Amino acid sequence: MRSVRLGAGAGYSGDRIEPAVDLAVSGELDYLVFECLAERTIALAQGARQADPDAGYDPLLDERIRAVLPVASRNRTRIISNMGAANPLAAARRIGSIAREFGLALKVAAVTGDDVLHVVTSGNWPIEEAGGRISELGDRLLSANAYLGAAPIVEALAAGADVVITGRVADPALFLAPMIHEFGWAFDDWARLGQGTLIGHLLECAGQVTGGYFADPGRKDVSNLARLGFPIAEVRADGEAVITKLPGTGGAVTAATCKEQLLYEIHDPAAYFQPDLTADFSDASVEEIAPDRVRILGGRGRRHNGALKVSVGYLDGWIGEGEISYAGPGAVARGRLAIEIVRERLAITGVNLSEVRADLIGLNSLYPGASQAQPPEVRIRIAGRAQTKAEALRVGNEVETLYTNGPAGGGGASKTARHAIAVVSVLIPRELARPRVEILETTS
Amino acid sequence: MKLRDVAHSRTGDKGNTSNISVIAYRPEDFSRIRELVTAERVRAQLEGLTPIQVTRYELPKLGALNFVITGALGGGVTRSLALDAHGKALSSILLDLDL
Incomplete structure (x- = not known):
């Protein structure tokens, strides 16, 4: 049976x-996929693009490519990535010029059409989870990008990109697309698309399935994390x-590392919302068949619900933060006093903050439980949200x-202020996003 | 005995919702974990996160439970003023549960 080798490069x-270079050199890969786009990145990149029409793609694109x-x-390993961020066309042009520098004749495809700002502003859609309507964001709105599915990437691959x-693009779809292209899976073959989505989901965080983000010394030991290897999936035509x-x-691929990643950022495992389908991981299984080899079975799916998620x-506003540390006996009491003083100062000097948060790092900053511990040192952290x-x-x-x-003995103060960019989601009918593929060719 | 002795865990976040997996190291421990680690016990273990609703999903083939905790993240990673705005550390808090 035919099979394809996919690697996750980021x-x-x-x-x-x-680790991506290692995969490109030694992985015998058909595809090397880089997932590089966090929720806020496009909103930030949109600003860069407005300032410069050739900007707005991933700042590390040059270095990675x-x-x-x-x-x-x-x-002959093909590369797929969402590093286009807010400007896939400019990213494709940039990759074209890098290819020319290396004397490579390549086809570079740009997938656009995820930018649906005009749809979102004209529809005044309800905001998921947080509630409210898009119009309430007014002129603070920066960007609206639909999570596209695999189809435009498949189209680009079919055109020889x-x-x-x-x-x-939905992260798993970056990996699902080459499977659909290679094996000719139909876009209503829900079982195969579900299994392909499961594989894509396992790969999308790269090192998080090969032993990264897993070690807990004495219980879950993982060797050589400084040289963590990124994952490869060997996928057969039947999925x-x-x-x-x-x-x-470094690292390890075990049943346990795969299970942790399988459930990462999953809610109902029987209903994983994706643009191409509703995937179902509830019957998935993992099996160690050899050292660092885990077989993945049982991903399923059903018809999508007709909606696309839009980020x-x-x-x-702005978020201001300050930190300072205290040590030795009474460190916690001095830290608490410091917090009281800062809160009072912010009040009496009339700083207009809509929200203030204070933590004692070392005691309660990661979880707000009431710890009575007296650690040898604490670092206080105060964060506030402001309009300016x-x-x-x-x-x-x-x-x-x-x-x-x-209080006595405070050391190591630091402070920052940053423009806060937040993200909410809306759902739009899928036909309102119009993905497009454009191909640039370079000659050697 | 702590949950940490028999299970491992990873936290994920989407918006203001956290999900925390609980995965048995050994398949034979799963039924006991399923019996003892209820949504209500998880809610109590994470009572510092207000307000939360906890939904539990079971994955017997993986020997795993998945807890979905809404309203847990101070508005979510892009809004929260928390140091760990993703809530990544919550899995370690949950594993401290007494069995």
């Missing part, structure tokens, strides 16, 4: 680069797949003034 925008393109081209660069990694790399970015940068800066300034005005 699990987020800032991920390590060498330069590292893998020549060897991938030599090995060596590199496919997209904006917002049966094995997850593995390159020999000699809407908007400006959400000036007011956000006041939060950190009031923490910093604790040096000379606060």
